[in-house]
Amino acid sequence: xxxxxxxxxxICVLGLLGIGLYGMLITRNLIKLVIALQILVKTALLAxxxxxxxxxxxxxxxxxxxxxxxxxxxxxxxxxxxxxxxxQQLGTLDVSDLSTLRE
Amino acid sequence: xxxxxxxxxxxxCAAMAIRAKHLLTSVLWxxxxxxxxxxxxxxxxxxxIAVIELSxxxxxxxxxxxxxxxxxxxxxxxxxxxxxxxxxxxLIAAAFIMLxxxxxxxxxxxxxxxxxSFAEVLWQDRGLDVLVQVLLIFSGVLGVLGVLAHRxxxxxxxxxxxxxxxxxx
Numbered sequence: 001x002x003x004x005x006x007x008x009x010x011i012c013v014l015g016l017l018g019i020g021l022y023g024m025l026i027t028r029n030l031i032k033l034v035i036a037l038q039i040l041v042k043t044a045l046l047a048x049x050x051x052x053x054x055x056x057x058x059x060x061x062x063x064x065x066x067x068x069x070x071x072x073x074x075x076x077x078x079x080x081x082x083x084x085x086x087x088q089q090l091g092t093l094d095v096s097d098l099s100t101l102r103e
Numbered sequence: 104x105x106x107x108x109x110x111x112x113x114x115x116c117a118a119m120a121i122r123a124k125h126l127l128t129s130v131l132w133x134x135x136x137x138x139x140x141x142x143x144x145x146x147x148x149x150x151x152i153a154v155i156e157l158s159x160x161x162x163x164x165x166x167x168x169x170x171x172x173x174x175x176x177x178x179x180x181x182x183x184x185x186x187x188x189x190x191x192x193x194l195i196a197a198a199f200i201m202l203x204x205x206x207x208x209x210x211x212x213x214x215x216x217x218x219x220s221f222a223e224v225l226w227q228d229r230g231l232d233v234l235v236q237v238l239l240i241f242s243g244v245l246g247v248l249g250v251l252a253h254r255x256x257x258x259x260x261x262x263x264x265x266x267x268x269x270x271x272x
Contacts, residue, residue, distance in 0.1 A: 003107075003208075004208070004209065004211070005106045005147075006209035006210075006212065007207060007208050007209045008106045008107055008110055009106060009110060009143065009147075009209075010206050010207060010209045011110070011203075011207065012110035012113060012114060013206075014199055014202050014203055014206070014207075015110075015114045015117075016113070016114065016117055017198070017199070017202070018195045018196075018198070018199050019114065019117045019118055019121055020117070021194070021195050021198065022121060022191060022192075022195055023120075023121040025184065025185065025186055025191040025194070025195070026184035026185065026186075026188065026191055027121070027184075027185075028184070028185060029126070031126050031168065031171065031172065031175070032121075032126065032129060034168070035120055035121070035129055035130065035133050035168075036121060038133055038160075038164065039117050039120065039121070039133070039136065042136060042137065042140055042160070045140065045152070045156065046140060046143065046144075049144055049147055049149045049152065050147070050209070052149070053147050053148065053149075053212060054209060054210055054211075054212050054213065055213055056212065056213040056214065058147065058148050058149055059219060059220065059221040059223075059224045060224055060228075061149065062149045062151055062152045062221055062224075062225075063221065063224045063225045063228070063229050063232070064229075064232075065149070065152045066151075066152060066155060066225065066236075067229070067232045067235070067236060069152070069155060069156065069159060069160070070236040070239050070240060071236075071239055073159055073163065073164060073243060074239045074240065074242055074243035074246065076164050076167065076168075077167060077243045077246035077247055078242070078243070078246040080167055080168065080171040080246070081246040081247070081248075083171060083175060084171055084174050084175055087174075087175040087176075093175060093178065095185070096185070
């Protein structure tokens, strides 16, 4: 059975989605969480471009991907800034230690 | 076959980015994912986003992450997950199977010429998105200031201490 290129890439999208979700669920390090989020966003980028390729409007997929990429960069920067500030204030990057904020 | 190789390499890099014990190693694997993704974009005909992904995803974000890791330190946290591991695996497998049923096999690409250019789509059809991106980039600049604030404070503190020492002499 020969798989077409969009099918192979869609299976790759699903694999990346699984890896990103796994990272988000098991990681406790704040910076590692940002990395897992980056993998999830790259998955979304790939899915958008594949969809544009399938419907024959690759430029529409690209323009949507540019918007997602800008938002993703800002999310990464703000996540890293939060990680730096949390490390300074609490002395740790462990998200389970952030529960002290509730007290 | 080329797509298959690229897809497997990208999945391997992503898995290693999650599994790596040190943050710096993890960031480098993530940069590998970005580089392979930009190659796939190029092969799919999305040349503009390939260049942007390579420069922003593999360049800017990697540099920012390395900078943030140099500020906070590369402290390994023991691998005790937030939720029980079997629950996480079951949830991910369920999501994977449901999406697999919905999306595979992919429909055949629709032949037909692209009538609008990338610039036309971006600036005319999706002009509102560009405005939102400007606001997002502004908030990103504020985020960078948040990262850099630590270094600025340290620099000011050390400059103040050296000035006090010189005045004491």
